[in-house]
Amino acid sequence: MGTVTTEPAATDSPPRPPRPAARRRRRLSRLYGPLLAFLITSGAFCAAWVLRGTFPFGNTGRAVNDQANQYVPFHRALWDLVHGQAAGDVLFTWRGGFGQQFLSDYYTYLGNPFSWLAVIVPRAHVDLAVFAITPITMGTAAAVMTVYLGKLKPGPWWQRGVLGATYGLCGWALSDASYIPMWLWGLVALPLLGIAVEWCLEGRRWPGVAALVALAWFGNFYTAMMATMAACVLLAIRLITRDMTGAQRLRALWRASTATGTGILLTLPLLLPSFLSSGSAQPTQAGAFDPVRIEIFLTGMLPATYLWGGRPRLYVASLGLILAGAFVLNSGIAKKTRLVWAAATVLVVASFQFPPTQYVWHGLAVPNGNPYREAFVFSGMVVIVAWLSLANRPRPLHLALVAALLVAATFVLRHTNDFGGWTWPAVLGGGAVSLLALVLLFHGDKHRHLIPLAAVLMIGVVFAESTVAAAGADSRRARERWAQPAVTSSKSITEHFNAVRGVDGWPAYRTDSGAPQSSYNDALALRAEGPQYYSSYLPEVTYQALEPLGYGFKNDGRTFFGADNPVLDAIFSIGARVEPGPAKNSWTARRFPAPPLVTVRPGPYTSPNPADSVYARQENVLGATVYQVPPVTRGTAAAEQTYAAQCSPGSEAFWFSPAVYGSLRVGDGPEQALQDRMTGVLRLGPVPASGRLDITVRTATQGATAGEHPVGCLAPAKLDAAVSALKATGATHVTTGGHTIEATLPKDAKGTAVIATTAVPGWQCSTPTADFHGLLALPLTPGTDKISCTFTPKGLKAGLAGGTLGLMLLIGVSLTAVRRRRRA
Known part of the structure; x- marks a missing residue:
């Protein structure tokens, strides 16, 4: 008897596509996990502010170290730039250091996309916006990590959200980078690049991969470089553990390398000038890398631990540690996968202790500060392993064993120098609640009512443990002299700013914001034009010009201070100075005669005073004995x-x-x-x-x-005569643009036109330039009555060419992909 084949009835229709409402609900549900991660992370960090009573939730200063001295002033400069009130533009600033490049500073200190929050608030509240960048960036990193975890292994949105939050609240973020907004973008870059890796493995979205790489590198090249190296590790792991043919692996490598190169090309207009500026910056005396002792290194992995000074903060919340430890015991995961992930994680953390690989992590440079700035990479890998463990239902026995090992390790390391005061509560309390929540979750299949309880416990323990960890880190760090919080908003600072604005005369003369300073970048913060400047890119030529004249400095010459000295005022066209007034929090300003920004010197001058004295060096630049x-x-x-x-x-x-x-x-x-x-x-x-x-x-x-x-x-009379002579022979009219200066000179001007700015690399002038004691100078030819100079950062043109090439590649590949889809 034959087989009967039945055909579908002619009236059968294909399955209906999901209704628009259903599609919208599905799309919305994808946001639940990232939103939960964002709320836990940013909420826990802000709760720590409340516990500590720090601004804006109390009177204790919020700004730590460079946050007060660099980041808040630079964000105020960004506000001025966007609102058309800056003396300069994105390429150059006339405020600070008597005129310095600004593009590299923008890329380094203002690259975090959330830095633009500072321009939408009133200028008086820019510091509050800078503080808000931290929880917002950390929350964003947690949200992006939640998305990435879902690409590695599907699972409940709330579980991914909780583990995403443990990443956003890792020890590096809480202790090392919580006051460094641009570094925090590296926390976002790592999961962004992880998503890019998955797209490369799937053989799709090449333009999207390039765009994610560019987004990571636009935020901050330093931590983006570390995140890119970590993405290479993730790519290698996935190529080994994923079921792929050799040809597919080669195609994935090709896509990853070409898209990464294109993404970095897009950032070249910022990256190349910054690289060249760094090369011409005043060098620092950074010491060689000295690994910490092994017990200190291991202590840095314990939850809620804060170690003094430049030591590693490698921990995540106890929930993540317990799950990560159970990963190697989880028989629901293939042995090869467990072996590769575990080995890669161990090798990554071991590379932090080995000087050659440590230099590689930091771009072949010795860090000037904490040498473990790549610690977030290890925390990210721990969270990834923890998710793979959780998504494959770890057994309670394995979880209990790991929790016991965590307690034992804490007991062994309890006498380590700087052992944290909150470590035991986090290990015992947080570990116990985490273990209970995971056991309840394990039995949730048979007892569904246990799942909501497990969810509440997991969210609560991560929130609470991270809050006390952040508060503890703030408290302990504040005891260190370098990290004592500073005030960035006060009546005194407001009055100081108003006093500076009251005597503004730029570009006819400069205004010095005076002393005492509220930050190392008071010129930027208060809209003055004095020498005060603090940047990693302060050129060596600026140091060589200002140091012999008697200006104070620190940080190996990358930070300069003002000096209340009339001769220096005359040299640099300072015609107003602000000083503390008689009443508390009051400031007064005084005006005095000053030469124009451009003066004409008839010839070289040699002081009769002892040549090795600072006073003779000042006279040589002034051109008179005073x-x-x-x-x-x-x-x-x-x-x-x-x-x-x-x-x-x-x-x-x-x-x-x-x-x-x-x-x-x-x-x-x-x-x-x-x-x-x-x-x-x-x-x-x-x-x-x-x-x-x-x-x-x-x-x-x-x-x-x-x-x-x-x-x-x-001798005041001699100085007055010298100033009068410089005014009489100097420029009759000076105009400054964003990165330009033009001057009209007296008829029959002879000698050398000297511009009161240091000869930083990048100036192109109407006539060939010369060095005048480190200042920008132009030898005059007969009949010259006008001069002009334009500043262009070194490498900008080549960077723009590279960025254009990257953009053309991105557009070309995108259009090709669109055509292919249409043909299909």
């Missing part, structure tokens, strides 16, 4: 040194002792602080009628003295 540099006699005491000098009565005495740290007193007058190179030239006051200066210096610097010529006495 100081009396008397011989100084010194007492024989070491700790309390005495100096005596004789000057003309009525002159103004100044002091310069860059090797001395301590205090100084003239006669019976008040003490003034001496902070070696930070102090710079110091005003002592009028010389008495006797002409004698008796100076006492107390120093804690063993063997340090003030040198041969610490005293210089300024």
Whole structure:
């Protein structure tokens, strides 16, 4: 008997596509996990602010270290730039360092896309926007990690959201980068690039991969480089563990490499100038990498642990640690997958302790600060392994065994230096609640009512444990001298800003914001044009120009301070200065004559004063003798040194002792602080009628003295004459653009036109330039009555060409893909 084949009835119709409402619900449900991760992460971090009573939830200062000195001032400069109130543009700023490049600073300090939040609030609240960048970026990183985990292994949205939050709240984010908005973008970049890896393996979305790479690198190249290296590790793992043919693996590698190269090409207009600026920056004295002891390194993996100084913070919440430990025991995962992921994670964390690989992680450079800046990569891998474990239903026995091992490890490491005060509560309390939640989840298939309870426990334990970890890190870090929180908004700062604006005369003259400073970048923060500047890109030529003249500095010359010295004011066209007023929180401003930004010097000038004195160097740049540099006699005491000098009565005495740290007193007058190179030239006051200066210096610097010529006495009348001469022969009109300067000179001007800015690389002028004691100068030919200069960062043109090439590749591949889909 034959087989009967039945055909579908002619009236049968194909399955109906999902209704629009159903599609919308599905799309909306995809947001639940990322939204949960964002809320847990940002909520826990803000809750820690509340616990600590820090601004804006209390009166304690929020800004830590460079957050006060760099990030808030640079974001205020961004506000000024966007609102058309900046003295400069995105390529150059006339504020700070007497004029410096700005593009590299923008890329390095303002690249985080959320930095643009600072421009939509009133300028007075820019600092609050800067603080908000941290929880928003951390929450975004958690949300993107949640999406990436779903691509590795499907699973319930809330479970992915909880583990995404453990990544956003990892130890590196809470302890190392919570006050560094641009580095935090690396936390986002890692899962972004993980998604890009999955698209390469799937053989689709090449333009999307390039766009994700560009987005990662636009935010911050430093941590993006580390995230890109981590993505290479993830790609290698997936190529080994995924079921693919050899040809498919080669195609995936080709897609990944070409898309990555294109994505980086798109960032070249920012990346290349920053790279070249870094090469010409003032070098620092970074020490060689010295790995911490193994017990300290392992302690950094314990939850809620804060280690002092430049030590690794590798932990995630106890829930993630327990799940990650159970990964290797989970028989629901293929042995090959377990072996490869576990081996890769161990090798990555071991590479942090090995100097050659540590240098690779940091772009072949020695970090100037914490040497474990790539720690978030390990935390990310721990969270990935934890998710793979959770998605494959780990057994309660295995979970309990890992929890016991965590307790044992904590007990063994409890005597480690800096063992955290919140570590035991996190391990015992957080570990116990995590274990209970995971056991309830395991039995949830048979008892569905246990799943909501497990969800509440998992969310609650991650939130609570991370909150106390963040609060503990804030509390312990604040005890370190370098990290004492600073105030970035106050009545004094507001009055200081108003006083600076009240005497603004740019570009006719510069305004110096004066001292005391509220940040190392007060010129940017207060809209002044003084020397105050702090940047990793401060050029070596700027240091070489300002240091010999007596300006104070620190950070190996990458931070410069102001100096209340009339000769320096004349050299750099400073015509107004702001000083503290008689009332509390008040500031006053004073105006005085100043030469124009462009002066004309008839020829070289050599001071008759001792050539090795700071006063002679100032006179050489000014072009006139205005100081009396008397011989100084010194007492024989070491700790309390005495100096005596004789000057003309009525002159103004100044002091310069860059090797001395301590205090100084003239006669019976008040003490003034001496902070070696930070102090710079110091005003002592009028010389008495006797002409004698008796100076006492107390120093804690063993063997340090003030040198041969610490005293210089300024003759005000001679300085006034010099300023008048410079005004008479200088430019009659000066205009400045964003990155340009133009000057009209007197008829028959002869000699050299000197622009009161340092000769930083990138200036192109109407005539060939020359060096004038580190300042930008143009030798004049007969008949020259106008000069102009334009600043273009080195590498910008080549970077634009590379970016254009990357954009053409991206568009070309995208159009080709569209045509193929249409043919199909």
